[in-house]
Amino acid sequence: MTSLKRASEAGPFSSNISSKTYVRSTKSGKVQKIVREVYLRQDIPCSSKICSKCLAGAPRSAAGTVSPFVLSDKPAGSKAYPQGHYLVPDTNALLNAMDLFEQSSAFFDVIILQTVLEELRNRSLPLYNRLIGLTKSEEKRFYVFFNEFRLETYVNREHDESINDRNDRAVRRAVKWYNEHLAQTKAKKLPVTVMLTDDRGNLEKAKKEKVPATTLRDYVAGLQEADRLLDMIAESQERGLSRDKKSADFLYPEYYSMSKMMTGVKNGMLHQGIFNLSPYNYLEGSIKVPAFPKSLLVLGRDNINRAVDGDVVIVEVLPQDQWKEPSTKIIEEEAITKNENADGDEGGDIVTEQEKKALQEQVKKTQGLSTEGRPQPTAKVVGVIKRNWRQYVGHVDQSSVSQSARQGRKQESVFLIPMDKKVPKIRIRTRQAGELLGKRILVTIDSWDRESRHPVGHFVRSLGEVETKAAETEALLLEYDVQYRPFPKTVLDCLPKEGHDWRVPTSTEDPGWKDREDLRGLLICSIDPVGCQDIDDALHARPLPNGNYEIGVHIADVSHFVKPNNAMDAEASIRGTTVYLVDKRIDMLPMLLGTDLCSLKPYVERYAFSVLWELNTSADIVNVRFTKSVIKSREAFSYEQAQLRIDENSQQDDLTKGMRTLLMLSKKLKQKRMDAGALSLSSPEVKVQMESETSDPIDVKTKELLDTNSLVEEFMLLANISVAGKIYEAFPQTAILRRHAAPPKTNFDELANQLKVKRGLELRFDSSKALADSLDECADPAEPFFNTLIRVMATRCMMSAEYFCAGTQAYPEFRHYGLASEIYTHFTSPIRRYADLVAHRQLAAAIDYEPMHPHVRSRGRLEAVCKNINVRHRNAQLAGRASIAYYVGQSLRGRVAEEDGFVMKIFSNGFVVLVPRFGIEGLIRLRDLADPEPESVFDADGYKLTTSGSRDVSVELFMKVRVRIQDVKDEATGKRGAKMELVRAG
């Protein structure tokens, strides 16, 4: 910080101007020095309701309003400060314990200093945003005091002072000022302003300067619910106080310095990528880097070096003599590290004896095969660029809790086993271990230091008893970051005032009718799953005099009700999609819109956005147009009902005829797509049937697909493609589109080899057409499911489709590989997908129905929207699947089912079986086959596992097997899951 000399002393601020210097490094590596002016002033209020002086001189906005004062005149007290207190946390307090500050039972009247806010923003943007959220909450009373702009609290950095020391001093100065300033009010009961810090140096200095200060831990210990709250303080930060006392033994290699990593990446010696952990082996990870076509393997704890699935890491390739084959063995963390002691973590080897044994076996296996010569490059993690840590749901490992802790209140370390198998177990310190046993709990990871075998985290909150529906559902929603809280009032305020009584205006002079076509006369119907309430789409078809057909796809006009950038739009853009769980739907839009006003219900008039084509008899598009409309659906069919009606020859009314036309054309459209190379990929879809009264699942059925399913699908695809072309033509930079990249060829290597070895089949994958054709050929006349199995496996080799903003990609990259379409978007489900809503707005602008709102035009914003909805979309899928898996487990509870399954993956010590009926996959290990564990011979090249001794079986890839499925609770971990046993092979 330097103070500029000034040419003259004139001007309103002459004595109160300082300037700050920042150094910024640019992307290209240049360093820039930025000088900023700072105007110091004395009219920044303390915002305490006991101070009338500040209120008198409080600043006004341009409209003349004064912001109300925030801090209570009777703040809560504690043992140490019975007269009440205002809290001033330092940056680390917020970094380590934001959850604590968000509690609804404690931490009121908090002063956030500008110094702290700036530091927090530089350290963690998500935490900064959460803090800004807190300052907006009226109940919490958080006030941001701009101490760096107030003359009395501004501090200059001394010559030999570090930035951190200067900032600490600024915090102390502000706390001191607050106390002195409030003393002048001569209030009878004067609250104390207290600094919260865990920095020992800062505390000592505060003591010397007589600034009230305390550690976060000491402060919380004096609160009523100390036990619960203390658990929420980050573990690492407490150790921060004692770190210098002893230097711990390091278990993991040190990370490279940032500059070393950057240089390494630049000159190609190091590589950056996202770390992925194998779902079958917690000691094996892989990382895809731009430099190589195939992923690099990262094997063993040492090499994984504290990376967690999803982290952005830097790796270094290991020498060739350390290259290995990917493991052919299942290694589960729970089983191997079961008996580790959470408290005795320090010292010792990171690689435990059991792990060593497991590794040795693997080396033997690999070396046995090395004559075949297929070891793959391996790498080690040398640094983490960005952690992808979030909050994790899990349960406390019973065996890590000592007997004494189950009764007493002693603080101890316990392990949390996350639901997500790719996340290592987390060590947390708690005083309530006894109470947490058997509960679903939410924790965060705080750090993972070199001297700690496991990451260290802290307790956030308990969701309830494990296996109760409420707790499991919430766990699932949290795990997939689904926003499930009820819609806030601000959102509900955006709904039409008439509520359910809203009607399409009767007078066509009404502004709502402006530029809308009256399509009420058309015989439109909707076809959806049974019980569908949010009807997005409806269709019609009628013959034209020239022998062609007029086809219409009518989509709910959601953009009429959801205006850009109001609270409802903001909420929907965050939610991104409706999430369907087995027994619950988490809506993107409030019920009133989704299931009533927007929903294209039968027999009532509704606003719609229509796509109207003229198709000839071979389903070629003669022309297409788009219009806002008013429609009246004649009937809402289920797929089954529609199918029955079409098949029933006695039905000769125009509506049924129209449906037959649609069906006829949809078959032609489908054939054309297939000819162009569209893929028909599948994952087994499962439907859980619920007994309505108890809402307990009673049976699980695989979904049946009818012609009418494909009828609707084909026309939705056609509408999406037509709309994509239109909005791209109108907005080449900002159109919202959806693409599906071609998978890298190497993704199919393994599957192709498996098919060749096991079945003598050739999988061609040089184009989507070739792949589609060769997938068709992958059939086994004796086993119809074989083809589906291969499709399921091929689907897993694919990239995932994504939304993007047209300007961010070159045109060839727009291609949708799976649908074999040059361009694609989502338009047909605006009630449940935000992308479709954006496409609606863009289409409305493209046809000059309404001007484009700036919100929908800003490319930067749209890119952010795409990024968010891509994540939401994926999470919604995963949450849906997890929900089904949970209910499948529940439906099996207390009974044993015998089913057919297929071997889809094989290891040296086990294999994975897919059971089509339930759509679940289960792992069967050697030790599950018999007791004692049978001897085994694994033929890796032949994908065959043969056991002998206690049980003689031979299992090969793709083989049909009979399995017994049973719901089992693992007593050691308290975890329930579907467990499979092999009844017979072949």
Place this chain on the structure above:
Amino acid sequence: MPLDTSTYDLALLRVDGRRWNELRRLDGQIRTQAAADGSSYLEMGNTKVMCVVSGPSEDKRRGQTSASTATGSNAADVAVSVVVAGFSSVDRKKRGRGDKRIQELQTTISKALASNLHTHLYPRSTISISLNVLSQDGSLLAALINASTLALIDAGIPMTDYLVACTAGSTSSYAANDDRADPLVDLNNQEEQELPFLTMATLGATDKVAVLVCESRVQVSRLEGMMAAAADACKGVRDFLDQVIREKGHKMVTEGTIEKGASMAIEIDA
């Protein structure tokens, strides 16, 4: 790095600690170069410019690099050239003479001044205004106009009134579309980068608008508030320029007109 403009709502404070309607520190001097017909030096915060006026002089062939208002009429031609020093901005990008932005600045200034100066008094002659940008921190066009006004007064060229300029912006971005956004005046560089803004020049204390440039996207509903704020800010700038002139005049009366070794006291923070 400091916070960004989104924190305005928290305490009605801008990124540099000002309120919505406050100008930055202003510093101005005239007759900084005794040899020139007219000269000035002006700082608006960290935006620092200087101006030299020569003329009116008999028409010569104008150089290619300046904008002028010559239309072959009987009025003096106002030729403006702007040179931006490489060290004036953080990225130290060198702007060539043909740079489109600079040409636009020149044209805008030249047209605005020509309408205010009594150019018809000097037929077939040229008034050359040469502007140098030493440091940039937002509101560049406004500073250039204000410096020109000072130097033209120093040169004694008759004009209708002070031509004074200032920027005005809005505390929320275009995309945020916040109707309650406050207008703000005299933007610094960071604010110009993040917020919509316009530059306005008015004639003296009147609300007569001589220049209005707005290159950012902004909702029409916010424009009125921004323009009103800009007009008020221009009045503040006018009072300041007036004070600079009067002080100098007072000094010249009391101390005599010739200053020995008069030199300019600029500090350049490179």
